[in-house]
Amino acid sequence: MSPTTLRIDLEAIDANLGLVRRLHPNRGILLPVKAGAYGHGLVEVARHVEKTGSAAWLGVAHVAEAEQLRAAGVRLPTLKLSPAFPDELDRAVAADLTLAVATKEDALQLDEAAASAGSCATVHLKVDTGMRRVGTEPDRAVELARFIAELPHLNLDGIFTHLPISDTPAGNDFTRDQLRRFVEIATQIQDATGPVNWVHAGNSGAVLGHDLTGTNLVRPGIMAYGYRADAGTAWEGLTPAATWTSRLSFIKRVHGGESVGYGRTWTAPADTWIGTVPVGYGDGYSRLLSNRGRMIVAGRSCPVVGRVCMDQTMIDLGPNDPGVQVGDQVVLIGGEITMEEIAELMGTITYEVTCLITARVPRSYSTTSA
Numbered sequence: 001m002s003p004t005t006l007r008i009d010l011e012a013i014d015a016n017l018g019l020v021r022r023l024h025p026n027r028g029i030l031l032p033v034k035a036g037a038y039g040h041g042l043v044e045v046a047r048h049v050e051k052t053g054s055a056a057w058l059g060v061a062h063v064a065e066a067e068q069l070r071a072a073g074v075r076l077p078t079l080k081l082s083p084a085f086p087d088e089l090d091r092a093v094a095a096d097l098t099l100a101v102a103t104k105e106d107a108l109q110l111d112e113a114a115a116s117a118g119s120c121a122t123v124h125l126k127v128d129t130g131m132r133r134v135g136t137e138p139d140r141a142v143e144l145a146r147f148i149a150e151l152p153h154l155n156l157d158g159i160f161t162h163l164p165i166s167d168t169p170a171g172n173d174f175t176r177d178q179l180r181r182f183v184e185i186a187t188q189i190q191d192a193t194g195p196v197n198w199v200h201a202g203n204s205g206a207v208l209g210h211d212l213t214g215t216n217l218v219r220p221g222i223m224a225y226g227y228r229a230d231a232g233t234a235w236e237g238l239t240p241a242a243t244w245t246s247r248l249s250f251i252k253r254v255h256g257g258e259s260v261g262y263g264r265t266w267t268a269p270a271d272t273w274i275g276t277v278p279v280g281y282g283d284g285y286s287r288l289l290s291n292r293g294r295m296i297v298a299g300r301s302c303p304v305v306g307r308v309c310m311d312q313t314m315i316d317l318g319p320n321d322p323g324v325q326v327g328d329q330v331v332l333i334g335g336e337i338t339m340e341e342i343a344e345l346m347g348t349i350t351y352e353v354t355c356l357i358t359a360r361v362p363r364s365y366s367t368t369s370a
Contacts, residue, residue: 004246004279006357007364008040010048012226012241017054019237020207020220028217030057030079030200031224034065038225039284039354040241041363043072048365050076059219063088066097079124079158082134089113098122098157102136107148114153123148124158124198127185129178131162141185142192149193158198158217159186167205167229175210183214208235227350231340242354243334244361248297248326250276251317260314261306266291268305273317275302277330282310284357285332288346289313296331298324 020029031054032038037045046069049055058078060066066078079098083106092099093113101107101123114121125145128135136144141159148156161182165171179201186199200217202210207220222229226240254260256270268274277295281287285308293304295315300322302315317324333339339350346353 002360002362003249004283004361005244005364006039006361007243007245007366008044009239009241009243010045010365010367012239013040013045013048013224014052014054015239016224016226016241017049017220020218020224023207024202024212024218027202027212027215028056028198029054030059030217030219031055032059032081032219032221033069034059034061034081035355036359038222038351039357040225041365042068043074044363044365046074046076047072048367050074057217060097063092063095063097066095067091070095077122083126084110090117093117093119093121098124100124100126100134100160101144101148101154102126102128102134104144104147107144107151107154111151111153120153120155122155122157124160125156125189127159127161127182129161129182129185130174131164133162135161138181138185142188145189145193156193156196158196158200159189160198160200160217163201163203163206163210165205166203166210167233171205172210175206179206179210179212179214186214204235205229205233222351225354227339227354229351230349231344240334240339242339244332244357245334246277246279246330246332248275248324248328248330249278249312251322251324251326252276259306261290262309263307265307266305268316270319272319273322274305275315275317275322275324275330277313277315277332278311279332279361280309280311280313282358283361285313286346286353286356289342292345293342294337296335296337297322297328301336 033046036042058076086109126135127141166175198217199215202212202218204220204223207218226238228235254268254274259267279285287308290307294301305316306314343350343353
């Protein structure tokens with residue numbers, strides 16, 4: 001058993017998706033489970049939401065993620081959120097994966113793959129309304145939709161776009177304009193080809209702060225796992241799903257003037273007790289937290305001292321007898337140490353913090369809220 005564990009409270013994910021349903025009672029939910037469900041566990045999270053019915057769709061980034069889901073018995077409709085490479089299409093069709101299509105070439109190649117498999121592939125047309133990453137240009141969307149609709153082995157099931165700045169008040173005008181143009185395009189497409197089942201644009205920021213009239217599916221990502229986009233995002237009512245813990249592996253007395261760790265970047269100002277924790281950047285506890293982060297031991301906040309190592313991190317337990325021993329629990333993230341705090345210290349966003357936690361850290365799962 002590893003001394004370090006990431007515990008996932010699946011009921012917290014249920015609670016966050018429940019908030020989405022309260023805010024958008026007439027819209028379906030697509031839960032992104034890409035990147036190992038944002039580090040929380042691809043298969044386990046997907047199985048749970050399929051069992052509870054808390055999401056109607058799943059979203060992945062790679063064909064291999066969909067194959068993992070199907071191999072695990074997960075049968076929820078699953079959308080690959082970006083186009084697939086031509087050499088992936090046979091596998092995508094075999095996995096019953098709904099694919100994003102953004103060009104005529106995408107559509108033709110997928111139609112051929114579906115024909116070879118004797119099936120009909122479901123597609124969602126991706127429209128680029130301002131992200132400038134992938135997607136057809138808005139002025140070509142209707143033409144492309146007609147082209148897809150005429151291919152015998154494709155089913156145009158949805159239309160979607162992505163919003164790059166929906167999570168901050170500074171992006172309100174840009175996001176509102178995106179949504180307005182997207183709904184207009186979706187209407188034009190359906191006038192030209194007939195109704196589609198799903199029209200979607202709402203990521204976490206839009207779910208919590210924008211009018212999504214004209215759409216009928218939302219894609220809550222980071223909020224579904226209980227985190228704000230960053231420390232400055234004013235999102236309320238979320239329940240964090242992950243608690244990251246380890247254990248003290250060594251305790252020693254260090255004298256004032258002695259340095260700790262690689263590079264001698266921290267020197268004890270006075271005699272103190274140093275605890276070693278068997279977790280480091282090899283586990284996803286970033287080296288950026290060197291001399292900046294903190295951990296909780298026996299209810300006390302203990303600063304990280306010295307550089308975070310690949311497999312170990314040192315913390316200052318204080319000058320007095322710390323009253324702890326080897327084997328005692330250490331909290332890296334959870335309770336008063338939030339994902340947002342860690343992201344701010346690293347100069348990044350919560351998405352990266354969760355995704356950085358490596359496969360070396362075992363995940364455990366609970367359906368009882370902490």
